[in-house]
Amino acid sequence: MSDFVQLVILGLLAGGVYVAVGVGFGLVWGVLNIVNLAHGALVIMGGYITWQLFTALHLDPFLTLPVDAVALFVLGYALQRGVINRIIRAPLLFTFLLTFGLNLVLVNLLLLTFGSDFRSVTPSYSGKGLEFGSIVIPYVPLISLGAAILLSAGLAFLLNRTRIGLAINAIAADRDAAQLVGIDLRHAYAVTYGLGAACAGVAGGLIALIQAITPTAGEPYTLQAFVVVILGGLGRVSATVVGGLAFGLVEAFGQSLPGSGSVFANAIAFGLMVVVLVTRPQGLMGRLR
């Protein structure tokens, strides 16, 4: 029984990272209709900023998260305004090609700057945790989950309560109508992509705390973000939160199957995605559009 509880806790905690990775990806996909293959590279950039600030300035890694967000927002805004906006109305394949290319460029820039060494952020409280009998709740994943929830809440607030957020929602609902009522599309697009990148940056900061990072370590996260967003449902931040936590749980239980269960943990998660697509195409929590 305590094993089961422990697994549930570990799965939910692991889900924190998936939530953080998913929300930015889902926003860009939902509003801009871009499946952003450069998302993983943006994530890892955030990871390197956290690592750099931690090793050079000895800042607490969780305090570096706002820096990740701001830096990646600026980068994302510039990328959208300067590069991606040129093909915003092109067929999906073009956006695939462009973001895939951006991913290669960003990863190789990181390789040139930081080399291929494994970097890890290990603060003094890393590995410590709360203990209730045989059940352990490690601090770092716990705070990461909290940070991911805060990030999602902040994003939801921004999208639903601020002028620019409402503009973004309007574009997601109907691009042409939004333009007719005077919304500056280019600016709103760039802000959207910037917000997506900022979320990716925060996710990267969390990932640097949890695993060792290299410039190529972000790539699996693009795929995981994709699954998380489909699981939860496109178009709502809260849906992505549910998707991320569900993904964490499914992974934990997949891994805990006896023998070679973990080999199939990903297959199980993708299988679940297919089931969700077939039975609830709008996702666990998504709204039909």
Added chain:
Amino acid sequence: MAVRKLALFAVAAVAAFACGTTSAEPTTGSTITLGAPLGLTGSLTKESQLTQQGYNLWSDWINARGGILVNNVKHPVVIKYYDDTSNANQSAVLMQKLITEDKANFLLGPYGSAATATDAVVAETNQIPMVEANGAAQSIFNQGYKYTFGVLSPANKYLQGVIDMAATLTPKPTTVAMLSADDNFSLEVANAINTYAPTKGFNVVLFKKYKNGATNLTAEVQAAKTANADIVLNSGHLQEAIAINKAAKEQKLNAKIFAYSVGPSTPDFITALGADANYVYDGSQWTPQVKYTPAFYLTESQYVAAYKAKFPTFGDPDYHVAESTAACLALQRAIENAGSLDATKVRDALAALDVTVFFGQIKFDSRGINIYKPMVVEQIQNGVHHTVFPASVADAKPMYPTPNWDQR
């Protein structure tokens, strides 16, 4: 007339003298091109970089001596690299390109068992010898290939040293939890333990596979904790080793021995984990502390010094570097022994090779893998690698048992 005779004699003498010097002084011959696809980008960048360092250390050394001596002709060496983006299939494509377009005389291996396996096929079909240092899976060598030679100890030896060492410790540990990535190499390491450990009186209480490259291994660590094993073994790579060690601390998995096949020997393991890297064991192909009597090239200490001079920011060379240099040395000695640049003759010389260098004995069994060199066990003690087993080459005693996480 006498003057003319004298002149002729003088000319003949000069000519003879001239000929004499040319036969004693080696001339410079054609350049030998070696080809090596490496993962200079992609997931195996780090290990590939270490491999390249090992190759380059040797090529600098041999070219400073004018090249490989074959029948009194010195052949300078060029190593041609391509980036296989850490993709085994791409590696094979580039290997073929190295042979057909770049006219590589001989081949050096890529990084990793997966790429070595695909490249071995190319070497075989083109009948060009490939000497490799970074593919230890025996599945590569069980195909009956005649042109692939591995200087390193095969995968099944990687963690056996840890079991042998554990058998000598008091209080003797009795149970083993074996975690393994699901790639060929890692599974060979793990399966070997599964059959070897019981013969030494150990009970394998958990055997668990996970996806190669996994970064979240909390459920595996939880399973090991539930199994309550004295020895926690992991067979994977650097990324997974770091993930397991982090999760072990977070989830309070306490064991008397933590040993990982690959990872702890690289400096990154210590920089990534800091003090948490202490007490971890690994099976290593080579450590800077081993003592062998090299027949040629450098001694261990000279090798470490040469490495630090060329790569001052990297610390001590790890075994990936050393084994890669050793592959070059094996090829060099085989070419010298063959007295020819002919691919088949060099292949035969490789098959007959038996030489000891700083890396240890290099000798291939009938399959082409070096089963004659022992593996050593090292342990990280206070942030430094120490060789702890076998005692004949050790520079420190094992720090045993590993204290619980909350007592460190």
